[in-house]
Amino acid sequence: MPPSSNNMPALPAQHLPNAEDFLMWPPCLQSYGFRNVDRLFASRTIRRGPRVRVLARGPLYDAPFSAGERQMSIADLMNQNNMTGLTVTCRNQVVLENYGLGLLEHERWSTMSMVKSMTAVLVGAAIADGAIGSLDDAVTSYLAPMRGSGYEGVSIRHLLTMSSGVRWMEEYTDRDSDVNRYSRSLANKVPGGVLNLMASLPRAHAPGAFWNYNTGDTYLLGAVMCAATGRTLADYMSEKIWRPAGMEFDAYYTLESADGQEISGSRAGMALRDMTRFAMLVMNGGEVDGVQLLGDNWIETVGTRAFELAGLENTAGTELLGVSAYGLSWWLDDDGGMWALGHSGQRLYINRREQITVVQLAVYPEPAYFSSQEPDRDTDLLHFIRTVRQHLAS
Incomplete structure (x- = not known):
């Protein structure tokens, strides 16, 4: 009989991957x-x-499309992009809803950083309620622990546009990068750990002067929202968007610790169909059945170009999607498209003028697991979206 460290009976147990390595998992662990x-x-x-x-x-949309010199079907794209979900809507009708890799309709999939854009949409409700006075309010007016830190003089607008000027390295392959220190704090459920990390970061640029993708900025945006509204972010999202928009399934925000602050910029969980409802809400300017949920013109505000991205570093390969600018936590292209983008292939596309939305959930391999045969997944997704627009927008 092998030795045992305890006297517990050998009951069935389900193994879960190491949470500390969340941003470094191989594809097999990602898909689970x-x-x-x-x-x-x-x-x-x-x-x-x-x-x-x-x-x-x-009517079902199932047209093939050209990707360079190749002809691809939707099934080809789902296989190549390791998709767990794909929806297309046109003029408020679902014309495609596909699931892959065993994902079920009711299961919640990680939004990754797509939730940054969703949280930015919720800010409009807080302004309409009067909980937030102005986008130019100082972060330190709401978060006393940030006084005297690199966030002194940073406004809510700066958080929304990733221009706090605070030094931050969003490098997923470096275990000692700021984003991985943030991720380890979440995995270890350290109360106040993320806020302490953010308060320790030095200033690198004047606020508003320089764009740098910073997941920590959106964490602070969520903390500001909670301080301003006196509510948890999850409850406020439920009241202002999830319930009135008629979402089908409960969703969730992850927390920095047990019963702690919501992580407003990454790894929330939502069902594909409700992500699609969210995309349609944005496409319709924040209205549901003629009722404005977010305040007049808020969607136009978040879709306004704040920073041009040409030549800037840390744009996460977004040029493959045709993205050229950053708004208020939304990525923007030159054809009227708004994008919510998340790590490892999470993509939400909205074209308000053409009344089209596309949502992709996927498992893109981490760089450590790339092969020499890696396809240009985002380039082919963009070819697909352009074909959808050609067929459906006319």
Whole structure:
């Protein structure tokens, strides 16, 4: 009999991947772990309401498309991009809803950083409520622990536009980068750990002068929202968006620690169909059944170009998607497209003029697991979206 460290009986147990390596998992662990994020990190439920908004269904869209010299079907794209989910809507009708890699309709998949854009949309409700006076309010007016830190003089607008000027390294392959120190704090559920990390960072640029992708900025945005509204971010999202928009499933924000602050900029969990409802809400200018949920013109505000990205570092390969500018936590292209982008292939596209949305959930391998045969997944996704627009926008 082998030795045992305890006297517990050998009952069935389910192994979960190491949460500290969340940004470094191989694809096999990603495809399992991304649907179990709430089992790896502390979380808080975003509750749906009693009424589900039924999605209208249009004719099935299944046209092939050209990707350079190759002809691809939608099935080809799903296989190549390791997709777990894909939806297309046109004029408020779902014309495609596909699932892959075993993802079920009710399961929540990690949003990754797409939730940054979603949290930015929620800011509009806080302004409309009067909880936030102005985008130019100082962060330190709401968060006393940031006084005297590199965030002195930083405004809410600076957080939304990734221009706090605070030094931050968003390098996923470097275990000692700021984003991985942040991730380890979340995995270890350290109370106040992320806020302490952010308060320790030095100033690198004047606020508003320089764009640098910074997941920590959006963490502070969520903390500002909670301080301003006196509510948890999950409850406020439920009241202002999830319930009135008729979401079908509960969602969740992850937390920095048990019963702690929501992580407003990464690794939330939502069902594909509700991400699609969110995309349609934005496409419709924040209105549901003629009722404005976010305040007049807020969607136009978040979609306004704040920084041109040409020549800037740390744009996460977004040029493959045709993205050329950054708004208020939304990526923007030159054809009227708004993008919410998340790590490892999470993509949400909205074209308000053409009334089209596309949502992709996927497992893109981390750089350590790239092969010499890696396809240009985002380039082919962009070819697909352009073909969708050609067929459906006319």
